[in-house]
Amino acid sequence: MTLKLQDLTKTYGPARALDRVTFSVAPGERVALLGHNGAGKSTLMKIVLGLIPHDGGAVQVLGAAPGVRRAGVAYLPENVAFHPALTGEEQIGLFLSLRGQDPRGARALLARVGLHDAAARRIGTYSKGMRQRVGLAQALIGHPRLLILDEPTSGLDPVSRRDFYALLDGLSAQGAAILLSSHALTEVEARTDRIVILSGGRLVAEGALERLRIEAGLPVALVVTPATGQGDGVATHLPGAERVGEKLVLTCKAPEKLGHLARIAALGPKVADVDVIPPSLEDIYSHFSRRDGQ
């Protein structure tokens, strides 16, 4: 295991920022850490990085205590910032030197995140998205075995986000473990292997999205589009369906889905189309974070 947390606990005075959190991340695995603001995501990351101490439980990062194997760990902080007086190239050059690499590789690294043309400009003139990309560039230095990314895609436009996840795919294919937090649930849905949901410092759900979906037992929506003029006819065959404009929306539990589909299919030419809409990650996320009374 690249990262292993066992009953991790952190208290600030009487408040428990993290309460017996247990999970691990294997090499090559991409794990998304979800939770409200103040759920303990950033605290957890800072403990893993060795920036702040923890009060209880055990943490192993690359087989050692946090902060020991720093050469193998990369970090992208939330709202990453740099000194405004340095150019992107100088800043990345410094980071390369600090990891024992040739600072002349800065321009190539910046080109990898699409900042080649801005490399000689001062970071003070960069937009938020460009700063984020400088932050990403420094996290790529020296083939890290564990990447801790706090809200890595905030401030990035949709195209940059896609490029960013493509970079992550490449890293995880090479065996890097990735722990990232995000508010953009839909992108996490498609691009991570496993999800960990924190709520009020406690781990409330963990697993692959499919498993969480079953565990949550949230209803599936079947959207039926009747053939022209067949709206009423179809509605009588589907008691409980809700009319939304021309369409009929039938919500049911996941195990009942196939039975309903069979009935709809039996209506033959009366139905023009049918869509199955599973619960979204947002629904699943709200389900698990709300269960805690939040």
Place this chain on the structure above:
Amino acid sequence: MTAILALALSEFRIGLRNRWLAIAMGLMVVFALVLSAAGSGPTGSLGVDRLSVTVASLTSLSVYLVPLMALLMSFDAVAGEVERGTLALILTYPLSRGQLLAGKALAHLAILSLAMVAGFGAAGVLAAILDPRAVEGLPALVRLVLSSIALGATFLGLGYAISARARRPSGAAGLAVGLWLLAVVLYDLGLLAAVVADNGGAFTLHVFPLTLLANPADAFRLYNLAASQATGAAAGVASAASSVPVPWSALSVALWPFLAFGLALVSFRKVQP
């Protein structure tokens, strides 16, 4: 070592772009030249070369200016990084907090040293042009440059300690100004009051010289005035220079930078980004 040098280079660049190097050098050159031009009066009556007298004047200048410049450069070092949010990231890199501090200190000290070499060097050149005997004062000038660098290092270290403890740049700035006032103004005033009240008693004879050595700014002044035997040109607290042996004040000047950096490191290690 590569890490420290890389950090120092980057910090030095920031110093260049923030105009710190230009301001520090300009300030030192202008003040040093004005003082050495104005300090030509007492030369004849004291019977010493022009440069030695200039060094006495420059010592008084350094006591005020060097700690001020060092504190202005250092108060932001940790607190500023905490506020900008840059500290957390750099601390996840494989380098120690000592190395991080050393890199910053190296750059700041280089800027201060360049300013002092430029300022005192200009004063030395001016004195040499005006007085052929000025060469006699050269050792005093070298001592002044070296001890000024030590004084600068001391206040850089104290500035880092303040910066690490204050956590916010505004708080650190206030504390830095407070420390400056205390070290170069209030401390001496307090001692003077105590000496006057004591009226030649045990305090004046035994405790007073030691209290001067405990303050890096006073130790610096004592060392330079006593070592160059320019006490005749000095007044006030500095006239105590003759009562403190030169090795003592030299030791204080040399030890303070280590003490200050020790304090800075202890304070910085407590910072949680």
